[in-house]
Amino acid sequence: MASPPRSTRRALCTFITIFLLLAGLAVLIVWLIYRPHKPQFTVLGAAIYDLNTTSPPFISTSMQFTLVTRNPNRRVSIMYDKLTAYVSYRNQAITSSLALPPLYHATKSTVTLSPVLGGAGVPVSVEATNRVGDG
Structure with missing residues (x-):
């Protein structure tokens, strides 16, 4: 050929x-x-309502975080279809994952979220249970 x-x-x-x-x-x-810029996420505050480590290897907790998200773009809006949140300690999840509602971020806008995370016991290593309980 x-x-x-x-x-x-x-x-x-x-x-x-x-x-x-x-x-x-x-x-x-x-x-x-x-000229797209990354959105900014900031945790403004946290409240721990319940933290129970009395039955290792499970931790049950209830926490609320105030999360502020900011879209610095002048011409780009952002739509978050799926958002999930959970709390981790030393690379181990200590709350179950919570699905947050969809979020539309208009241009140059700021949105505040305050999800309550926690509930039933989550299995973790005994070391993590001891460290959380010690403070």
Whole structure:
């Protein structure tokens, strides 16, 4: 099977190069127009209502966190379809996972959430139970 003529290969390479340059230019223009920034999440406060470590290896707890989210973008809105929250201590979850409602973040907006996390006992290692109980 004969290889394609040299002019065909050159035309194909030129086409691919021009296509990649135009695609890169389009991405750059979109980025310059929108200038997207990451949303900011801050925990303003926390309250521990219940912390029970009397039946190792289970921890039952009830906590509430005040979480502030900020969208610094002027032209980009954000829609969170699925948000989940849980509390961990030394890389072990000490509350079960809680599904938060969908959240729409308009441009230049701030949203405050105050979920209550916890409930039934969650199995953890005995070391984590002892450390949490010691304070």
